[in-house]
Amino acid sequence: MHIVVSGTEKEVPAGIALPALIEQEGIESPEYVTVSINGNFVDRRDFAATVLQENDEVEFLYFMGGGCHGFEQ
Amino acid sequence: MALSNEQLERYSRHIILKEIGAKGQKKLLNAKVLIIGAGGLGAPAAMYLAAAGVGTIGIADADVVDLSNLQRQIIHTTPDIGKAKVDSAKETMLAINPEITVVTWPERVDSGNILDIIEEYDFVLDGTDNFPAKFLINDACVMARKPFSHAGIIRFQGQLMTVLPGESPCYRCIFREMPPQGVIPTCKEAGVIGAMGGVIGSLQAMEAVKYICGVGELLTGYLLTYDALQMNFRKVKLPARGKGCAVCADEPEIRELADYEQPACEWRPGT
Numbered sequence: 001m002h003i004v005v006s007g008t009e010k011e012v013p014a015g016i017a018l019p020a021l022i023e024q025e026g027i028e029s030p031e032y033v034t035v036s037i038n039g040n041f042v043d044r045r046d047f048a049a050t051v052l053q054e055n056d057e058v059e060f061l062y063f064m065g066g067g068c069h070g071f072e073q
Numbered sequence: 074m075a076l077s078n079e080q081l082e083r084y085s086r087h088i089i090l091k092e093i094g095a096k097g098q099k100k101l102l103n104a105k106v107l108i109i110g111a112g113g114l115g116a117p118a119a120m121y122l123a124a125a126g127v128g129t130i131g132i133a134d135a136d137v138v139d140l141s142n143l144q145r146q147i148i149h150t151t152p153d154i155g156k157a158k159v160d161s162a163k164e165t166m167l168a169i170n171p172e173i174t175v176v177t178w179p180e181r182v183d184s185g186n187i188l189d190i191i192e193e194y195d196f197v198l199d200g201t202d203n204f205p206a207k208f209l210i211n212d213a214c215v216m217a218r219k220p221f222s223h224a225g226i227i228r229f230q231g232q233l234m235t236v237l238p239g240e241s242p243c244y245r246c247i248f249r250e251m252p253p254q255g256v257i258p259t260c261k262e263a264g265v266i267g268a269m270g271g272v273i274g275s276l277q278a279m280e281a282v283k284y285i286c287g288v289g290e291l292l293t294g295y296l297l298t299y300d301a302l303q304m305n306f307r308k309v310k311l312p313a314r315g316k317g318c319a320v321c322a323d324e325p326e327i328r329e330l331a332d333y334e335q336p337a338c339e340w341r342p343g344t
Contacts, residue, residue, distance in 0.1 A: 007307055027299050032252045041247075059309045061247055061296060063257045064225025064232050065202045 004057045018042065018050040027060055034061040074099070082171075084126055097286040098126065099140055104285040107131040107194040109210060111158040113260070114224050114277060115200030115268030116148035121278040123166035123173055130166065131194060133178035134158040145267035164325070182206065184330035187213040196284050197221035197275045202260060204251045205333040211236070211244040213330055215321045220284055222277040222292075226265050227258065229301040231273035234292055235280045236312075238321065241293035242311045246318040255333040266301060273299065 002013040005025060012021065018037075022030045035042045036059045042050055052058070076084070076095055080102075087093045104127050108115045111134040121327060122130055124342075138146075138153045138161050146158075153161040157161055159177035166175050178190055197219055199210045207223065214221040215238040224233045224243050236243045276297070278303040284291045294306040 016076065029252070029256050032256060036309070036312065039310055061298075062230075062232075063204065063248060063252050063287050064227050064230065065204070065257065065259050 001052070001054050003052055003055065006059060008047070012052065013019050014054075018047045018052065021052060021058065022047075022060075028062070032063055035059070036061070079232050080126070080172075087125065087142075089123065090147060092288040092335065093286055097288070100287075101126050102128045104196070105129040105131070105194045106196050106198065106281050106285075107133065107191055108198045108200055109133045109206070110200035111146070111148065111162040112135075112142065112200055112272040113145040113226060113265065113267070114204060114342060115198065116146040116162070117164055117271045117274035118198050118278040119162055120169060120283075121275055122150055122281060123175070124168045125278070126170060127173065127281070129174045129194075131176040131178060131184055131190070132159050132162050132166075133180065133190060134162075135179060135181040145265065145270045146270070147267075182209065182213075184209065184332045187330065188217055189326045191217055191219050194219070196281045198281060199223050200274065200277070204257070205334075205335055207244060208251055208333050209330065212320045212327060214238060215243050216328075216330070222280045224271045224273045224277050226273050227260055228263055229266050229269065230287055231269050231299040231301075233273055233276050233280075233299075234295065235284070237291065237293050240314065241291075242314045243321045245320045246314060246316070247296065247311065249317075249319065251333055251335055264278065264299075269299075269301060272301075 001012055003010050003012055018035065027033050039055050076098065080135050084098045087098050106122055106127050108119050108130065110121065118134060118325050119130060135156050138149045138158055140154055142149060143151060148165045149161045150273050157179050159179045162173040163177055182190060191213060195213055199207060199221060201207055219239045220237050222235050282293055283291060294311055297309060298307050298309060319326040
């Protein structure tokens with residue numbers, strides 16, 4: 001099955017669920033990644049029940065700190 | 074007020090741009106921008122905005138310059154080690170452009186002071202390195218309807234978005250809750266390439282200039298991600314503002330600021 005992950009065309013097994021894709025992609029800190037499919041965010045509680053469809057466009061958005069040491073707690 | 078001959082020369086490369094012109098330059102000279110965090114992101118942003126002639130630049134940071142900052146925080150120099158970052162930053166900014174006003178806030182923004190600090194500024198740059206500050210800046214700017222630029226950097230990666238509260242999605246639309254401490258590596262733990270602050274901090278300055286001059290399309294409704302190793306810039310389209318967002322929905326759950334604490338986590342890098 002053909003999908004687009006972070007702008008890159010991918011072939012994945014038909015009926016792959018979101019958690020399996022997250023694992024396959026080697027996503028860092030998967031509990032804290034934000035996922036959008038076709039421009040809509042997926043609620044974290046729905047990850048397990050989310051099955052990808054042909055031509056889905058998936059984006060992973062990550063927490064990123066910043067300026068570094070400028071403002072430490 | 075007409076531009077002086079010296080200003081015409083100093084800002085000539087701006088003025089010659091049809092999108093800026095003398096009119097845009099005057100807008101910059103009358104603008105007020107606040108930079109929170111004089112670190113990897115805030116340093117280049119502050120230097121470019123000072124050079125651009127942004128009339129009033131506020132800079133907030135409670136820290137002092139450390140030797141380990143100098144690999145990327147190019148507004149500070151080796152003799153500045155031990156100096157308050159806001160003072161060191163101010164010296165560099167005024168050396169670049171003595172005709173601007175630099176207002177220093179040598180303090181950590183918190184729920185008690187942030188609304189007062191951001192109030193007088195037209196645009197805010199988040200150059201902080203920690204999630205409690207990022208969530209606080211987001212929530213305060215949304216509540217005060219203050220346009221701002223969010224950015225984050227780590228390793229060889231950076232991200233950026235501009236938020237027009239009430240119009241475009243905010244940081245909390247993407248990231249609903251703060252991650253527990255220790256699960257997301259910091260630059261101190263994971264490292265960051267020095268030039269990443271230059272790339273992303275300069276883009277924050279670019280958004281501030283575009284906002285002030287009213288030119289082009291702001292980076293609203295998108296998260297720009299930059300992967301330096303692949304040399305890949307991507308604009309990731311975001312869903313519309315506010316849907317289920319605790320702070321920018323039309324009926325928000327969060328109506329007052331609090332000092333956010335990062336939930337503790339049993340796992341920490343290196344343990």
